[in-house]
Structure formats: structure tokens, C-alpha cells
Amino acid sequence: MLSCAEFLAEFGDYLEEAASPEVRASLEEHLHECKTCQVIVDSTRKTIRFVTDCDSFTLTADQVEPIVKDVMKRIREKKA
Amino acid sequence: MGGTLAARNEQIDPFPGLVEAYGFVPNLFGLQKKLPRVIEAEQRLIDVIVVRESGLSRRMKDCLLRIVASAQGSDYCRALHAQTDSNNGEEDAALLAFANKLAKYTPWVCKHDIDVLRVSGFDDSLILDSVLTVALGQLLCTLANALRPNLDSELPAPTSIESSGLPEPVEWFETRGPYLQPGPQAASNFPPYAFFREQFGFVPKLFQEQMLRPDVVEAESHTLAQILIPEDLLSRVAKEQVVLLISTANLNTYFVAVHSQILATLGVSLEDSNQIVEDYRRAPISPAEMALLDEVRKLACCPAGGEAGFDPVPLRAHGFSELQILEAVAMAAVVNFLNTLQAGLGTTPDFPPRRVFTRKDLYPSSSPSRLISDATSPDDPDAAIVVRVQDGDTNAFEELVRRHSRRVFGTLAGLLGNLDDARDVTQDVFLKAFEHIGRFQRRSKFSTWLTSIAINTGTELLRQRKPLESLDEGEEEAEFRPRQIQSWADNPEQALAAAQRTDLVREGVLRLPQKYRVVVLLRDINQVSTEEAAAVLGLSIPAVKARLLRGRLMLRESLAPHFIRMEKRSPDAKLR
Numbered sequence: 001m002l003s004c005a006e007f008l009a010e011f012g013d014y015l016e017e018a019a020s021p022e023v024r025a026s027l028e029e030h031l032h033e034c035k036t037c038q039v040i041v042d043s044t045r046k047t048i049r050f051v052t053d054c055d056s057f058t059l060t061a062d063q064v065e066p067i068v069k070d071v072m073k074r075i076r077e078k079k080a
Numbered sequence: 081m082g083g084t085l086a087a088r089n090e091q092i093d094p095f096p097g098l099v100e101a102y103g104f105v106p107n108l109f110g111l112q113k114k115l116p117r118v119i120e121a122e123q124r125l126i127d128v129i130v131v132r133e134s135g136l137s138r139r140m141k142d143c144l145l146r147i148v149a150s151a152q153g154s155d156y157c158r159a160l161h162a163q164t165d166s167n168n169g170e171e172d173a174a175l176l177a178f179a180n181k182l183a184k185y186t187p188w189v190c191k192h193d194i195d196v197l198r199v200s201g202f203d204d205s206l207i208l209d210s211v212l213t214v215a216l217g218q219l220l221c222t223l224a225n226a227l228r229p230n231l232d233s234e235l236p237a238p239t240s241i242e243s244s245g246l247p248e249p250v251e252w253f254e255t256r257g258p259y260l261q262p263g264p265q266a267a268s269n270f271p272p273y274a275f276f277r278e279q280f281g282f283v284p285k286l287f288q289e290q291m292l293r294p295d296v297v298e299a300e301s302h303t304l305a306q307i308l309i310p311e312d313l314l315s316r317v318a319k320e321q322v323v324l325l326i327s328t329a330n331l332n333t334y335f336v337a338v339h340s341q342i343l344a345t346l347g348v349s350l351e352d353s354n355q356i357v358e359d360y361r362r363a364p365i366s367p368a369e370m371a372l373l374d375e376v377r378k379l380a381c382c383p384a385g386g387e388a389g390f391d392p393v394p395l396r397a398h399g400f401s402e403l404q405i406l407e408a409v410a411m412a413a414v415v416n417f418l419n420t421l422q423a424g425l426g427t428t429p430d431f432p433p434r435r436v437f438t439r440k441d442l443y444p445s446s447s448p449s450r451l452i453s454d455a456t457s458p459d460d461p462d463a464a465i466v467v468r469v470q471d472g473d474t475n476a477f478e479e480l481v482r483r484h485s486r487r488v489f490g491t492l493a494g495l496l497g498n499l500d501d502a503r504d505v506t507q508d509v510f511l512k513a514f515e516h517i518g519r520f521q522r523r524s525k526f527s528t529w530l531t532s533i534a535i536n537t538g539t540e541l542l543r544q545r546k547p548l549e550s551l552d553e554g555e556e557e558a559e560f561r562p563r564q565i566q567s568w569a570d571n572p573e574q575a576l577a578a579a580q581r582t583d584l585v586r587e588g589v590l591r592l593p594q595k596y597r598v599v600v601l602l603r604d605i606n607q608v609s610t611e612e613a614a615a616v617l618g619l620s621i622p623a624v625k626a627r628l629l630r631g632r633l634m635l636r637e638s639l640a641p642h643f644i645r646m647e648k649r650s651p652d653a654k655l656r
Contacts, residue, residue: 008562012629036565040636043568046643047636050572051604056586057490058605067489067503068481071510075474078511 002030007037015044097123101131106160107229108220114403118410121299121306122219125417128299129216135206141213144179148217151184152381156224157217159235174200175210182214186382186423187331187437194259194426204260208292211424215417218381222413226379226390227406257426263291270294272301279309280342286334286418286427300418307414313407317346318369321356322376322408326415328357328435329380334422335415337433341618350434350618351536357435358519368398372408379412381420432615434524462526469517477517481510484527487606488534494601495538497590505541509534524615531608532616535598542594560630564640572643588638596631603628 002010007030013019014027031037059067098105098119109119130141142161149157174196182189197207231237266273266288276283287297308319320343327335340353355363360373371394378390392405400408460466462483468476488509493502512533513520520529569575576584589597589605602608602616603624614624 005561008560008633012625015629015632039565039567040562040633043564043640043643044632044636046568046572047632047639048604050581050585050639051589051600051632051635052607054582054585054605056582056589056605057493057601059486059489064482064485067485067506068478071481071485071507072478074507074511075477075514079474 001033002026004030004034004037007031007034008040011037011041015041015048095119095123097127097131101126102160102234104232104234106235107232108156108160108224108227111227111229112223112406112410115406115410117306117310118407121303122223122410124299124302125216125219128293128295129209129212132295134209134293135203136209136213140175141209143176144210144213145217145220147176147179148183148214149221151180152218152221152225154221154224156229156231157221159231159237160220160224162236172200172202175202179210179214182211182420182424183217183381186420189423189426191257191259191426204263205292207260208290208425211421212290212293212296214424215420218420219413219417222379222381222416223409226409226412257428258285258289259424259426260289260292263289266291266294266297270297272297275301275305279304280338281345282430284338285430286422286425289425289427290421303414307407307410313401313404314411317343317348318372319407319411320346320348321365321369321373322411323415324353324356325360325373325377326380326412327419328360329377330382330416330419331437332419332422333433333435333437334427334429335419336435336437337429337431340434341431344618349536349540350532354434368400371395371398372400376408376412379409379416381416431618431620432611434615434618460522460525460527463522466517466520466522466526469514470520474514477510477514480513480526480530484530485510487527488530490606491531491534491598491601492538494589494605495535495594495598496541501541505537506534509537512537525612528612528615531602531606531612535616539594539598560633562633562637564637564644566640566644568640568643569645575643584639584642585635588635591638592631592634596627596634599624599627600631600635604632 007027010019010023011027014024019027031041095105095109098109101123109122112119112122130138130145136144145161146158149155149161178189178193178197181193194207197210202210272287272294273283276287287300290297290300308323309316320339323339324336324343327339336357340350340357343353344350352364356365356373360377361370363370365373375390375392375395390409392400392402395405395408462480465476465479469480485506489502489506492505492509493499496502496505509530513530516533520526573581589600592600598617599613602613603610608616610621610624610628613619613628614621617624619627
């Protein structure tokens with residue numbers, strides 16, 4: 001069976017549901033037996049959910065238009 | 081050459097391999113006598129490819145070498161390989177046609193050509209021998225065309241050029257290799273593989289695909305060790321730039337992808353490498369480096385002929401020594417060898433190519449119309465607008481800014497950690513994109529290209545502020561061991577208000593080392609695919625996956641204290 005270190009090195013594709021059937025089977029075999037890795041998988045999934053859902057680094061719709069305006073103004077000035 | 085590097089053939093210390101191959105040491109090598117490490121490397125390649133017994137006879141190999149010499153217009157090399165000249169009916173028409181095409185129209189070679197050889201009775205071993213021989217012919221012709229040796233008294237006067245009778249191919253078939261079946265695996269202690277791992281960080285597929293001939297792979301790694309790696313004359317970066325430029329001229333997608341990556345590990349940004357590929361005359365390099373590229377560009381083997389000859393005079397004027405010029409010529413010869421090898425074997429790139437050469441690159445001036453259907457990213461939702469902008473419709477660019485400003489801003493905000501900076505740099509990114517859009521060839525999606533500009537601009541700014549951090553694909557850090565291994569609450573969203581979660585995530589992301597942060601930004605925040613992130617960052621897909629996982633685990637570590645299920649702490653939990 002995989003060690004925790006081997007599990008942690010391989011479970012990236014598993015999180016993305018992109019692991020091959022063989023890799024998936026051996027990861028799940030480890031997971032079935034290892035409470036610690038179950039916790040890590042669960043909390044990593046929740047982390048991804050937070051990051052994916054967060055608006056920490058996006059512009060609101062009303063912040064987009066001033067940027068569009070400024071960029072086009074600078075381009076037209078440069079061309080003129 | 082005008083005022084040749086070494087005007088006369090002088091006696092040099094004997095190179096037994098050359099004497100065995102030719103019966104004497106030809107002037108071609110005598111002219112390189114001041115660089116014995118280079119002659120030694122060339123001698124070893126000649127030994128394993130031409131002299132050593134393999135499937136193809138020596139007579140047949142000489143015939144192929146003469147075909148290459150004719151294709152490259154080298155009288156000297158035709159004479160050098162004329163000693164066994166005879167038409168005894170041994171030559172196979174299919175093999176001659178293949179050699180001719182590989183020598184003269186290298187980028188046109190496709191799987192169909194290999195299939196024709198198979199039907200004619202050639203197995204993988206013979207095909208590999210043939211490809212190697214033609215590739216070696218390119219190396220010798222490059223040397224001869226640059227060094228212009230006097231004809232040795234031992235050699236016959238060159239006969240008239242053997243007409244190939246092969247018209248310029250009309251079709252460019254973009255078939256994917258590799259063309260040969262997988263060969264034997266190398267032993268774990270195979271020295272050339274250790275060399276490649278040490279120097280490049282990986283074993284390029286091109287060498288793995290030649291394991292039917294491990295002796296050849298050894299000679300090739302030896303050649304690179306003797307010509308590419310030493311820094312006593314030209315710098316490694318200068319030689320890698322020669323690799324990139326000649327591979328570009330030869331329309332070799334594989335080597336451009338691999339050596340852009342290798343240049344990145346040497347500290348040359350992917351943007352600067354890309355500039356050499358797209359238009360080296362506008363690359364940010366010194367006048368001396370430009371002069372070097374101007375001259376070696378003339379030594380590219382494809383398309384054969386048509387270029388003015390290599391001239392060492394401008395190089396001397398820029399302060400290059402004779403030895404440096406010789407080394408540059410030898411480097412160019414090795415690149416032509418490797419490019420031809422790759423074309424003949426159909427090796428696919430080890431990294432996602434930033435630039436894929438297609439038939440349009442053969443006739444850059446004769447394809448003025450831009451048809452969306454010709455683009456290799458036909459599913460790019462921005463393609464039509466990009467074409468309008470490229471055709472001069474400035475207003476159309478406004479829609480591209482509107483569509484992509486959130487993504488560009490998001491990437492930069494995460495990278496720079498300062499929203500005001502991100503807003504300013506977002507504008508700069510769009511201005512750069514507009515300025516260079518004429519050169520964007522739509523081999524990738526516009527959004528990928530734009531994100532690359534954003535990442536490069538942002539990292540450049542960070543480098544100026546904090547020069548030690550790098551996005552380059554170097555050594556990954558040691559194994560990461562999670563320390564927070566207590567269960568999280570079932571609904572951790574309920575533990576904190578949305579605004580607090582947003583702040584926590586932002587802080588956590590900003591605390592990540594840059595190389596992990598940028599991958600998390602692209603994949604998890606901007607929802608870019610792994611393949612696109614790899615293309616944007618110039619990393620391999622496994623490297624992107626590894627960094628993403630590491631980034632996510634580190635982020636998990638910083639968020640964990642806020643979301644641990646308080647009532648069920650399990651202090652005994654530990655990793656096994």
C-alpha cells in the first residue's frame with residue numbers, strides 16, 4: 001500500500017478526477033485506511049472551493065469600463 | 081571564406097577515427113585544429129554513424145551523404161564521400177528519395193515518407209540509420225559551407241551535381257510522430273541520460289527515441305558536452321540562442337520548444353526567447369550578439385541554398401576570436417544535425433510549444449490573407465476580433481479589453497499583491513498586446529497569449545523589486561508535509577462571513593511563493609486549463625500539476641486554523 005508521502009505526491013490528479021483507474025484504485029486503497037489523508041483530501045477540496053468561489057482578485061463590472069476607456073484613450077493618443 | 085579562418089591545411093595531430101573513416105585527415109577537420117574537442121566530437125559521430133557496421137552498408141551511407149551534399153550545394157562534401165562512388169544497383173529508389181527530401185525539404189518530411197520506406201522493406205533500424213546518416217551529412221555540409229576547405233589532394237575532383245529529380249513538395253502534412261516504434265529502455269545508469277538530466281533537467285525524447293543505437297546516443301551526448309556546454313569561448317546562452325535561431329530558420333517546432341525552455345533555466349525570459357523566434361533583429365541583445373546571429377542564420381540547412389554565405393569578417397569586427405567563430409560554426413552544424421534527426425524521427429516536443437511552425441511559415445511573404453480557418457486555434461472565441469484588429473480596426477480592440485480585463489487584472493492582482501499596481505499594469509498589458517498584435521499568429525488562443533504578456537509583465541516588475549524569486553522551471557523544493565491534519569467543519573463557509581473568507585483567501589494566496597501563486601491564480605482563480613497554464617508559463621504539464629498541488633496544500637495550511645472542527649480535534653493524527 002502507498003505511504004502517506006506517496007499518496008500526497010500523487011493525489012493532484014485524483015482531486016481533479018483525472019487520475020488513471022489504476023492510480024485512482026491505489027490512492028483509494030490508501031485513503032480507505034488512512035484517516036489523516038482523508039482529512040487532507042477533504043480540507044484541500046474545501047480550500048479549492050473557497051479559492052474558486054472567492055472574488056479576491058476580480059474587478060466588479062463597474063470597475064471594468066474605466067479600464068477599457070483608459071486603455072483605448074492611450075492607444076488612440078499613441079496612434080495620433 | 082574571405083580570409084579563411086585557417087587559410088591552409090596544416091598537419092594536425094592524427095585523429096584515428098577520421099583516418100579510419102577517410103584514410104587521412106581531411107582539410108575540413110584540419111581547419112578546426114585549434115579546437116580539438118570539436119574535432120573529437122565530430123570524429124566520434126562519424127565513427128558511430130558512418131564507420132561502425134550497422135544495417136546500411138558504407139557504400140549506401142556514402143551515397144546518402146553525397147545526396148545531402150548535392151542538396152546543400154557542397155562540392156567539398158560530394159568529393160569527400162565520392163571514394164566509394166559507384167552505381168552497383170544497390171541503391172533503393174525509395175531510400176534515395178527519402179534522403180533527398182529529408183536533406184532538402186526537411187520540414188516537409190512526414191509519416192507517409194516513413195511508411196513508404198517500410199513498404200520498401202526498411203525496418204526501424206535501417207530507417208534510423210538512414211536518418212542519422214542524412215543528419216550527419218547536414219552537419220558536415222554546414223561545416224564545409226562555412227569553413228570552405230581546399231579540396232584535399234586525396235580526393236577526386238567533384239563531379240557535376242547529382243540532380244535529385246525531386247520537385248519541391250506541394251503538400252505539408254502535419255502528422256504527429258514519433259514515426260518509429262518505441263525502442264529498448266535505457267538502463268537506469270546509462271551515462272548519457274545522467275548527462276541530459278544534469279544539464280537540461282530531463283532526457284529529451286529525441287534521444288530516448290534513438291535507443292536502438294545507444295552508441296549513437298552516447299556520441300550525441302558527448303558532442304553536446306564538447307560543443308554546447310563549455311563556456312571558455314562563447315557563453316552557453318549565446319550558443320543556446322544559436323540553437324534557437326537556427327531551429328527557427330529550419331522551422332523546427334521541437335527544438336524551439338525545448339531550447340526556449342532551456343534558455344529560461346539559464347535566466348533568459350520566455351518573452352526574450354520568443355522575440356528571437358519571432359524576429360531576432362528586434363531582440364534585446366547586444367550588437368555583437370546580433371552580428372553572431374546574423375551570420376549563423378545563414379548556416380541554417382532549410383530551405384537549402386539561397387542565402388548569402390557565412391562571413392566571419394563582421395564577426396571579427398565585433399571582437400569575436402577565431403576560436404569563438406569556429407565554435408559558433410560547429411554549434412550551427414550540430415543544430416542542423418539535431419533538427420534533421422528530429423524531422424526524420426517525428427519526435428514530439430517535450431514541452432507545449434509556444435510556437436508551432438506550419439506550412440504558412442515556409443512562404444511568409446506569400447500568405448497575406450489571414451483566414452480564420454487556417455488558424456490552429458479555430459475554437460478561439462476571440463479569433464474574428466483579433467483578425468479585425470490585425471487588419472487595422474483599432475476600435476475592435478476595445479471589445480478585447482472589455483472581455484479580458486477581469487482576467488488580466490485578476491492575474492496581476494494576485495501576482496503583485498497590490499490592487500492599484502494591478503490596475504496600472506493591466507493597462508500596460510493591453511497596450512503591449514495592441515502594439516504586438518500584428519505578430520500574434522493565432523497559434524494559441526488570444527487569451528493565452530494575453531495572459532502570457534500579463535504574467536511576463538507582472539513577473540518582470542516583481543523581479544525589479546525582488547530579484548531572487550523566479551517562475552522558472554528549476555528544482556522543485558523538497559517534499560511538502562502538511563502540518564495541519566485536523567478535520568475541518570462540514571460547512572466551513574458558515575464559520576466566517578463571506579467578506580472575511582475573501583480576505584483570508586487573498587492573504588493566503590499572496591503569502592504563497594510566487595511560482596506556486598501564479599499557478600493557483602491561473603488554475604483556481606482564473607479557471608485556466610492545465611494545458612493553457614503550461615503554455616502561458618512555458619512549463620511542462622507535470623510541472624504545472626506539481627506546483628498547483630503544492631500551492632493548494634500550502635493554502636490549505638494557512639486556512640486550516642480558521643476552519644478546524646473545534647469539537648472533534650484529533651491530536652493523535654499523524655502522517656505515516
